[in-house]
Amino acid sequence: MAEKTDFQLIVIGAGPAGLMAAGRAASLGVDTLLLEKMEQPGQKLRITGKGRCNLTNICAQEEFIQHFGREGRFLRQAFARYFSQDLLNFMDALHVKTQTERGGRVFPAGEDANDITQKLIGWAAAQAVQIQTHTAVSTLLLEDQAIRAVKTADGKTFSCQAVILASGGASFSHTGSSGDGYRMAAEIGHTIVSIRPALVPLKSSGDVCQRLQGLTLHNVEVRLLLDGKVGFKDFGEMLFTHFGVSGPVILSMSGKIVDALREKKKVEIAVDLKPALDEAKLDARLLRDMDAHGKQYFRTLLDGLLPQKMIPVMAGRCGIALDKPCHQINAQERGHLLQQLKDFRVEINGHLPLDAAMVTAGGISLKEVDPRSMQSRLVQGLYFAGEVLDLAADTGGYNLQAAFSTGWLAGISAAQQISD
Numbered sequence: 001m002a003e004k005t006d007f008q009l010i011v012i013g014a015g016p017a018g019l020m021a022a023g024r025a026a027s028l029g030v031d032t033l034l035l036e037k038m039e040q041p042g043q044k045l046r047i048t049g050k051g052r053c054n055l056t057n058i059c060a061q062e063e064f065i066q067h068f069g070r071e072g073r074f075l076r077q078a079f080a081r082y083f084s085q086d087l088l089n090f091m092d093a094l095h096v097k098t099q100t101e102r103g104g105r106v107f108p109a110g111e112d113a114n115d116i117t118q119k120l121i122g123w124a125a126a127q128a129v130q131i132q133t134h135t136a137v138s139t140l141l142l143e144d145q146a147i148r149a150v151k152t153a154d155g156k157t158f159s160c161q162a163v164i165l166a167s168g169g170a171s172f173s174h175t176g177s178s179g180d181g182y183r184m185a186a187e188i189g190h191t192i193v194s195i196r197p198a199l200v201p202l203k204s205s206g207d208v209c210q211r212l213q214g215l216t217l218h219n220v221e222v223r224l225l226l227d228g229k230v231g232f233k234d235f236g237e238m239l240f241t242h243f244g245v246s247g248p249v250i251l252s253m254s255g256k257i258v259d260a261l262r263e264k265k266k267v268e269i270a271v272d273l274k275p276a277l278d279e280a281k282l283d284a285r286l287l288r289d290m291d292a293h294g295k296q297y298f299r300t301l302l303d304g305l306l307p308q309k310m311i312p313v314m315a316g317r318c319g320i321a322l323d324k325p326c327h328q329i330n331a332q333e334r335g336h337l338l339q340q341l342k343d344f345r346v347e348i349n350g351h352l353p354l355d356a357a358m359v360t361a362g363g364i365s366l367k368e369v370d371p372r373s374m375q376s377r378l379v380q381g382l383y384f385a386g387e388v389l390d391l392a393a394d395t396g397g398y399n400l401q402a403a404f405s406t407g408w409l410a411g412i413s414a415a416q417q418i419s420d
Ligand SMILES: Cc1cc2nc3c(=O)[nH]c(=O)nc-3n(C[C@H](O)[C@H](O)[C@H](O)COP(=O)(O)OP(=O)(O)OC[C@H]3O[C@@H](n4cnc5c(N)ncnc54)[C@H](O)[C@@H]3O)c2cc1C
Pocket: 012, 013, 014, 015, 016, 017, 018, 035, 036, 037, 038, 041, 042, 043, 044, 045, 047, 048, 049, 050, 053, 054, 055, 056, 135, 136, 137, 138, 166, 167, 168, 169, 171, 172, 175, 176, 177, 178, 179, 180, 181, 357, 358, 359, 385, 386, 387, 388, 396, 397, 398, 399, 400, 401, 403
């Protein structure tokens, strides 16, 4: 039988956005083809949340939107139509039980990211979406500024009345998201806001991070200093690596840091290792400990204050020998220790490349997309969903919810157009 090459709707990219968009449109009776360039759909979804898939976050909508920065407003209409509770209801219908963890993050309770991906694929297939893998779309074909067909890398043409471009960002390219969507949209006149890494580990020269590599600090406050001024602060967990720093708190501020480094600003992070105690209380505690254990070495005092790996680094920064008895430590030296405990500085002078970023900042300019429908303002019948849009949030389940919500809205909008 000849291959079918005419569909009402073609969805490009079988990530969370594309699967949701295709399934939603097909559930409304639209003859839908989902084209995916990799051998399997949802390769990035399978590695989300360290394999556990942080699906969404239960925080209120306004707070949720703030996690996307200035661009967040664009999501208001999509979230008004389909938000976290809708996604949880959808998961429930797929027999996925969920649990809410620290910071409102929602994960599947018994299943992993791979199971969620399989269930999503199964759901889309059950709505009669035709899923074709190993097929990279290379070009969008227009007639009179309306979408008419797509061309694949192997030279085939599929005609359609509408296209949803859900090809993802340009990071973790081995999962399939390598920025094709930006190129295809630019070719037909869309503006692409400069692509840059977000949620990316940071580099620091000098040997401090190397000496601390592998150390995770829990419950610390990290302040971001741009040209010496506090730009942002966050509380939680960070990690030292052989090249610099990473971990949730660092990744969350990394987008701002990437931009600041581009603007040639001096970037430092200041870690408060004892955020529960203000300076006066911490100083009183140090004094008390030094008085009570005057004959003990400085090392023993630090044992009670810091993880082992940090002790030699801290002693070096304070200029106090580890075998100095506590009663010989003078007020100035105690002041140095206090300062380092409240303001442990690490200079940041770079970041890992875009491919190592969990999310791509920049993308299809939101000015050229109607937030009520996800339709292009330039090309009739073209819709966008997911990370290909100029949207990026910090960690916590926000990015996946945006992919699902914009996918859902794009699917419904395309179905509406086709039925009109
Ligand atoms: C390691 C890691 C962990 C993450 N963890 C979380 C998390 O726990 N929670 C969270 O909210 N977010 C997380 N994210 C971010 C989240 O995965 C993405 O924001 C989300 O996958 C974006 O969905 P999408 O459908 O827009 O794009 P993608 O998931 O990137 O899917 C796009 C699809 O399009 C396909 N494609 C690309 N070009 C073409 C083409 N030319 N033709 C056909 N197909 C094409 C790709 O192969 C891919 O399958 C994580 C990201 C990474 C890298």
